[in-house]
Amino acid sequence: MRAVVIDEYGNKDKLHMENIEIPEIADDEVLVEVKATSVNPIDWKLREGYLAEMIPLKFPIVLGWDVAGVITRVGQNIKGFRSGDNVLARPDLTNRGTYAEYTAVKDDKLAKLPNNVSFEEAAALPLAGLTAWQGIYENLDVKPGQTILMQGGAGGVGIIAIQLLKHLGAHVITTASAKNKEFLEGLGADEIIDYHDTDFSEVLSDVDAVFDTIGGETLDKSYSIIKKGGHLVTIDGQIDEKKAEAQGITANGIWLRPNGKQLTELVNFVSDGIVKVVIDSVHPFSEDGVKEAQEVSESHHAKGKIVISMK
Numbered sequence: 001m002r003a004v005v006i007d008e009y010g011n012k013d014k015l016h017m018e019n020i021e022i023p024e025i026a027d028d029e030v031l032v033e034v035k036a037t038s039v040n041p042i043d044w045k046l047r048e049g050y051l052a053e054m055i056p057l058k059f060p061i062v063l064g065w066d067v068a069g070v071i072t073r074v075g076q077n078i079k080g081f082r083s084g085d086n087v088l089a090r091p092d093l094t095n096r097g098t099y100a101e102y103t104a105v106k107d108d109k110l111a112k113l114p115n116n117v118s119f120e121e122a123a124a125l126p127l128a129g130l131t132a133w134q135g136i137y138e139n140l141d142v143k144p145g146q147t148i149l150m151q152g153g154a155g156g157v158g159i160i161a162i163q164l165l166k167h168l169g170a171h172v173i174t175t176a177s178a179k180n181k182e183f184l185e186g187l188g189a190d191e192i193i194d195y196h197d198t199d200f201s202e203v204l205s206d207v208d209a210v211f212d213t214i215g216g217e218t219l220d221k222s223y224s225i226i227k228k229g230g231h232l233v234t235i236d237g238q239i240d241e242k243k244a245e246a247q248g249i250t251a252n253g254i255w256l257r258p259n260g261k262q263l264t265e266l267v268n269f270v271s272d273g274i275v276k277v278v279i280d281s282v283h284p285f286s287e288d289g290v291k292e293a294q295e296v297s298e299s300h301h302a303k304g305k306i307v308i309s310m311k
Helices: 041-048 119-123 126-137 156-167 178-187 216-225 241-247 260-271 287-299
Strands: 002-006 016-019 029-039 067-074 086-089 102-106 110-112 147-151 171-176 191-194 207-212 226-234 250-253 279-284 305-309
Touching (some): 029 086, 067 102, 067 119, 119 305, 147 156, 147 216, 156 171, 156 260, 171 178, 178 191, 241 250, 279 287
Parallel strands (some): 279 305
């Protein structure tokens, strides 16, 4: 099969197309013919070597950990899925990712794809969507009418999170560029703070929770605006337990866990029109197409997800 691989860490020029063997599947796995995948920051951060110690994969590495496609083979212990099923998944982190024509996925990571959701939409959903889902449903304890600050609303996680928070009845404030104001209001955001000219920590106080996707100084300033008994969750940085304790809040840092049941609920939200998948751009599955897709991700200017289509 064709796959875009790296043989060493480095810039996007390390990405190259190769013919490699189709993965063998274990008894609890299925083989998926990839119809679409997407680019996430973890892809190019791993390619550059920034995550080498945290995620020690052996070369050659096929990057990519979002997939939408068709099951072509099932392991002998598989129940509930069969060949021909359209599915999506955030597979386990291995050196055989989804920038390939086929990928192996464990059954507990799979979700069936509704007929009215495209492969491209589905491929854009797993990593960002599950991160948003777990950040909110497992950490923020959101009640209708509460005020939640979403740091980085125009990013892949933020776009999904805003919609989930509105579904739960929250009043959603988000930080973003002024150019994204109308776009984010269209997703349901009630207030947009332009981080270029306004320091959110000087205009907000007593919010019920903060969902941070930025880290650094933004995370550091988020503690002070949360009311006692509130919650903070971040996907980008270490929690300051002393600050959390002093503020009387619960604070957690999270790392996505692939979960087929949660992904099933999420993609059904897409099917039902509760959540809209926003795609920034679609790129062809080719060496140049994958390089271009990663370059867009590295620019930090994408509005929505960056998809690679096998069409």
